[in-house]
Amino acid sequence: MTYLAKPQLHYPALPVNRLGYTRRDYEGSVSTLCAGCGHDSISAAIVQACFELDIEPHKVAKLSGIGCSSKTPTYFLGNSHGFNSVHGRMPSVATGAALANRELIYLGVSGDGDSASIGLGQFAHCMRRAVNMVYIVENNGVYGLTKGQFSATADKGSKSKRGAVNADAPIDMVMLALQLGATFVARGFSGDKTQLVPLVKGALLHRGAAFIDVISPCVAFNNHPGSTKSYDYVREHNEAVNRLDFVSPRKEITAEYAPGTVEEVVQHDGVAIRLRKLHSDFDAHNRIAAMNYLQERAAAGEIVTGLLFEEPHPEDLHARLNTVEVPLNRLGDGELVPGPEALERVNDAYR
Amino acid sequence: MKPIEAVNDFVVKFANVNGSGSASANTLFARSVQRMGVPVSPRNIFPSNIQGLPTWYEVRVSEAGWLGRRGGVDLMVAMNPQTWDQDLQEIEPGGYLFYDSTKPLPKSKFRDDITVIGMPLTEICNETYVDARERQLFKNIIYVGALSALLDIDPNEIAQLIGEQYKGKEKLLKPNIHALQLGRAHALARIACPIGLRVRRADRVGERIFIDGNSAAALGAVWGGATVCAWYPLTPSTSLAEAFARHCRRLRVDPDTGANRYAIVQAEDELASIGIVIGAAWNGARAFTATSGPGVSLMTEFLGLAYFAEIPAVIFNVQRGGPSTGLPTRTQQADVLACAYASHGDTKHVLLFPEDPRECFDLGAAAFDLADRLPTPVFVMMDLDIGMNEVLCEPLAWDYSRRMDRGKVMTAEMLEAGREFGRYLDADGDGIPYRTYPGTHPLRGAYFTRGTTKDRYARYSEDGPVYVDNMERLLAKFATAKRLVPKPVLRRCAKPTRSGVIYYGSTAAAMAEALAALEGQGIHVDAMRVRAFPFADEVADFIAGHEAVFVVEQNRDAQLRTLLVNELAIDPAKLQPVLHYDGTPITARFIAGRIAARLALANVKPLKKVGP
Ligand SMILES: Cc1ncc(C[n+]2csc(CCOP(=O)(O)OP(=O)(O)O)c2C)c(N)n1
Ligand code: SF4
Ligand SMILES: [Mg+2]
Numbered sequence A: 001m002t003y004l005a006k007p008q009l010h011y012p013a014l015p016v017n018r019l020g021y022t023r024r025d026y027e028g029s030v031s032t033l034c035a036g037c038g039h040d041s042i043s044a045a046i047v048q049a050c051f052e053l054d055i056e057p058h059k060v061a062k063l064s065g066i067g068c069s070s071k072t073p074t075y076f077l078g079n080s081h082g083f084n085s086v087h088g089r090m091p092s093v094a095t096g097a098a099l100a101n102r103e104l105i106y107l108g109v110s111g112d113g114d115s116a117s118i119g120l121g122q123f124a125h126c127m128r129r130a131v132n133m134v135y136i137v138e139n140n141g142v143y144g145l146t147k148g149q150f151s152a153t154a155d156k157g158s159k160s161k162r163g164a165v166n167a168d169a170p171i172d173m174v175m176l177a178l179q180l181g182a183t184f185v186a187r188g189f190s191g192d193k194t195q196l197v198p199l200v201k202g203a204l205l206h207r208g209a210a211f212i213d214v215i216s217p218c219v220a221f222n223n224h225p226g227s228t229k230s231y232d233y234v235r236e237h238n239e240a241v242n243r244l245d246f247v248s249p250r251k252e253i254t255a256e257y258a259p260g261t262v263e264e265v266v267q268h269d270g271v272a273i274r275l276r277k278l279h280s281d282f283d284a285h286n287r288i289a290a291m292n293y294l295q296e297r298a299a300a301g302e303i304v305t306g307l308l309f310e311e312p313h314p315e316d317l318h319a320r321l322n323t324v325e326v327p328l329n330r331l332g333d334g335e336l337v338p339g340p341e342a343l344e345r346v347n348d349a350y351r
Numbered sequence B: 001m002k003p004i005e006a007v008n009d010f011v012v013k014f015a016n017v018n019g020s021g022s023a024s025a026n027t028l029f030a031r032s033v034q035r036m037g038v039p040v041s042p043r044n045i046f047p048s049n050i051q052g053l054p055t056w057y058e059v060r061v062s063e064a065g066w067l068g069r070r071g072g073v074d075l076m077v078a079m080n081p082q083t084w085d086q087d088l089q090e091i092e093p094g095g096y097l098f099y100d101s102t103k104p105l106p107k108s109k110f111r112d113d114i115t116v117i118g119m120p121l122t123e124i125c126n127e128t129y130v131d132a133r134e135r136q137l138f139k140n141i142i143y144v145g146a147l148s149a150l151l152d153i154d155p156n157e158i159a160q161l162i163g164e165q166y167k168g169k170e171k172l173l174k175p176n177i178h179a180l181q182l183g184r185a186h187a188l189a190r191i192a193c194p195i196g197l198r199v200r201r202a203d204r205v206g207e208r209i210f211i212d213g214n215s216a217a218a219l220g221a222v223w224g225g226a227t228v229c230a231w232y233p234l235t236p237s238t239s240l241a242e243a244f245a246r247h248c249r250r251l252r253v254d255p256d257t258g259a260n261r262y263a264i265v266q267a268e269d270e271l272a273s274i275g276i277v278i279g280a281a282w283n284g285a286r287a288f289t290a291t292s293g294p295g296v297s298l299m300t301e302f303l304g305l306a307y308f309a310e311i312p313a314v315i316f317n318v319q320r321g322g323p324s325t326g327l328p329t330r331t332q333q334a335d336v337l338a339c340a341y342a343s344h345g346d347t348k349h350v351l352l353f354p355e356d357p358r359e360c361f362d363l364g365a366a367a368f369d370l371a372d373r374l375p376t377p378v379f380v381m382m383d384l385d386i387g388m389n390e391v392l393c394e395p396l397a398w399d400y401s402r403r404m405d406r407g408k409v410m411t412a413e414m415l416e417a418g419r420e421f422g423r424y425l426d427a428d429g430d431g432i433p434y435r436t437y438p439g440t441h442p443l444r445g446a447y448f449t450r451g452t453t454k455d456r457y458a459r460y461s462e463d464g465p466v467y468v469d470n471m472e473r474l475l476a477k478f479a480t481a482k483r484l485v486p487k488p489v490l491r492r493c494a495k496p497t498r499s500g501v502i503y504y505g506s507t508a509a510a511m512a513e514a515l516a517a518l519e520g521q522g523i524h525v526d527a528m529r530v531r532a533f534p535f536a537d538e539v540a541d542f543i544a545g546h547e548a549v550f551v552v553e554q555n556r557d558a559q560l561r562t563l564l565v566n567e568l569a570i571d572p573a574k575l576q577p578v579l580h581y582d583g584t585p586i587t588a589r590f591i592a593g594r595i596a597a598r599l600a601l602a603n604v605k606p607l608k609k610v611g612p
Helices: A038-052 A068-075 A090-100 A112-118 A120-128 A173-182 A195-205 A229-238 A287-299 A317-321 A340-349 B020-034 B079-090 B121-128 B130-153 B155-165 B169-192 B215-224 B238-251 B270-282 B291-311 B336-340 B357-373 B385-389 B414-416 B464-484 B505-520 B537-544 B558-567 B588-602
Strands: A060-064 A081-084 A105-111 A133-137 A184-189 A209-215 A239-242 A240-247 A261-264 A272-277 A302-309 B008-019 B042-046 B054-062 B073-078 B091-100 B115-120 B209-212 B228-231 B263-266 B289-290 B313-319 B350-352 B377-383 B390-391 B448-450 B489-491 B499-504 B524-530 B547-553 B575-579
Touching: A038 A068, A038 A133, A038 A195, A038 A209, A060 A068, A060 A090, A060 B228, A060 B385, A068 A081, A068 A105, A068 A112, A068 A133, A090 A105, A090 A112, A090 A120, A090 A133, A090 A272, A090 A317, A090 B228, A090 B263, A090 B270, A105 A112, A105 B263, A112 A173, A112 A239, A112 B020, A120 A133, A120 A173, A120 A209, A133 A195, A133 B291, A173 A184, A173 A209, A173 A287, A173 A302, A195 A209, A195 A240, A195 A302, A195 B377, A239 B169, A302 B505, A317 B263, B008 B079, B020 B042, B020 B054, B020 B130, B020 B155, B020 B390, B020 B464, B042 B209, B042 B390, B073 B079, B073 B130, B079 B091, B091 B289, B115 B130, B115 B169, B121 B130, B121 B169, B130 B155, B130 B169, B155 B169, B155 B505, B169 B537, B209 B215, B209 B385, B215 B238, B215 B289, B215 B313, B215 B357, B215 B385, B228 B238, B238 B263, B238 B289, B238 B385, B270 B289, B270 B291, B270 B313, B289 B291, B291 B313, B291 B336, B291 B377, B313 B357, B313 B385, B336 B350, B336 B377, B336 B547, B336 B558, B350 B357, B357 B377, B357 B385, B357 B390, B357 B464, B377 B385, B377 B505, B385 B505, B499 B558, B505 B547, B505 B588, B524 B537, B524 B547, B537 B558, B547 B558, B547 B588, B558 B575
Parallel strands: A060 A081, A060 A105, A081 B448, A105 A133, A133 A209, A184 A209, A239 A302, B008 B073, B073 B091, B091 B115, B228 B263, B228 B289, B289 B313, B313 B377, B350 B377, B499 B524, B499 B547, B547 B575
Antiparallel strands: A184 A302, A240 A272, A261 A272, B008 B054, B042 B054, B209 B390, B489 B524
């Protein structure tokens, strides 16, 4: 059954997308996060990406764990079902949801505490299991919601607001995602929307496990000198490897990039992602090279951002399990309940 | 000592070494007796180990049809030198010992009050087979052949069973039949056959099937419409998920495309298992997990979420001995309270108590309807005894006019027609709210699911009255659940009595026999088998209608009794615990003995009034 979208056009001046929705139709309720929190910029990027990709809001399911970051699904896509689950366990809930209905887009939002500390195991298994979803970690290096303790992504030697120094080695979730077999791996910065929106769009179009680590400064607890996740620090140490552009099959393709620095990857539905390389030697289709490059730049004190790896023909969990095309949640008695002969055969086998 | 004489009523116990291939031979033995129309109830007693440690297989043969564990052993098939002394001790005076006499044993290793039957099994095997593996495997079949002669079992029934097992595998069929004949011929030639224990053809099995509860529960999930299974291996629940996979491969594949109408994930742990189940059920698929006590402990945070956010989930808990790793391969009913109140805060969950595999199938399927209807987690409380042992029970049956009850799901049409939707709104006065599946409608019916408190329209609110309103509605919903869950089964005794007994789950088999034994002694007690929590009104009525009620359980702390006292506000003095919890299945002897002793004590007092 189809329903015509009936957005209420309160703002006739606002541009509408192909579905007739304005950007506002992709917003949620008003954020209750601290003013200036990086997480709000990420919500804005998600809104923008969904609007620009003409995604039907109700065809997205938003899932999260617990934390300031995990609260954000309330602040975008108000017409989508959302699920704020338990701390660190969003990946399993998303896995189950994705199994039940393969037709929706699953957007998981988590924090560095949620995914790198308590939920590291679930994050890892979700990636290696190739759940078809977008997995965004809003990474501020601290536990925002519990008031500023170090998280597992905090860099060794970074200082907390109260002056404590982190002595433990950090977990780089991008590195982990690459190692675990994620088929779309990127890092963004909440303060760089022009890079972040295309990354989110790329992840939304990807049909496999898509992971984005977004450095997202916590203005309340991790934006001071000595922090390696502050706005200033990240701006100074950001090493962007590429920029993404999107070319819809409906739009005329304009060749505005110099050959040799642009690579076009056509997605399943004909949309092309253009990778504008900032570093001519960076190849976003080579997992091992990406891991090497990441390590190399990290040693030099740089945070690599951009699309680090993409597998153009990913395989997802449904393919691995060979499930039917019809979503499992739509199968009825006819398809699920074996008939009387089958029951008789079963009984006979146990006599 | 006069040797025991018994026809169709005795216990044979096999003492083996784990991993020696004895399991299939022992099952063959049990099935052959069953094929002669005589009910048997076999039980595996095994260690938490794959190879090398002792394992036992106890077969009760009972023409009367008693399926509980009897206790005591009439014939010991002692194939494990490690446990020899202990095994010998267990034989009833006048009983029989069958052993491998290849290596001579000193007289001191035997008992005078039993009949000793030696057969040089290793020698026979070494003469017949060259391959070490064959020597081991066929030794088992050879003793089954010998037992057929000793106990007068029709060898054709065994041959028939072997034929069914190796249908189309001639290569395996022939040597098995040969080993069977070898053992039988040897016994007939050298031992006075049959001995005092005999199997005589009867007609007491009928249409019944011989199935383990885990397989039956898995079939309940297939017929119940489950499409998503997430699990983590844990004895004794593992074979439930594996059986689901096996049956789905046959019963749930789209004939046109070869694609699966199910998804099974072996998760990284029980937290992920229940998370996947909750995610799938939230999104409208029927989902379940199979686990045991340690797994339930890990799942509790999620179970509280599912309770409070009102998401269906089905959990098959095949209970084993606790606490902690406890008795990992023995049986208990010791998770009743842990499941009834799983998770922090005020939580209560629906529990179902199947008595045997047939009910594992029935209640297993019903659990999915209940979970969707209420929507909330539902536990199917099995245990190792019925889960991992084959039990003779009624064939599986299904009412084909029945349809899955998906509960109160608001559709796009209903939303379009202007139906009011509040995810936590008590629209019909039964405490059960409507839900929508994600993706239902572009503009209506979307809501935010969370574990934090919320109002009737799923909006976050920490307001006290709003919180209380929701918590009270959850209680109203639980009261509705009381009317929807399977009713208890009442069994009145022949004469009016003021004593009653309450029991549940796998205790049923021993209970039936105990009640008959008590009646034989002129002791009359009414009995009620509780099949679900929350307790139906009939349970409270039953307790009210008797002066004293025994509560028979397989745990130390009288957990169901605690639940009865707590939930029905019963005077604890009225409920007398009868508890068996050493990890072996409860026996009729134990139950009848305890109840008879307590009533004898109580009867010293003058009778007051006679109950209904
Ligand atoms: C089982 C459990 N333990 C602890 C907490 C407390 N807690 C809530 S959020 C949080 C950390 C969140 O950190 P992060 O995921 O980085 O999110 P942020 O607030 O920084 O965005 C913790 C420890 C909890 N909710 N549940
Ligand atoms: S505490 Fe930090 S993470 Fe949380 S809302 Fe405030 S700025 Fe954002
Ligand atoms: Mg954080």
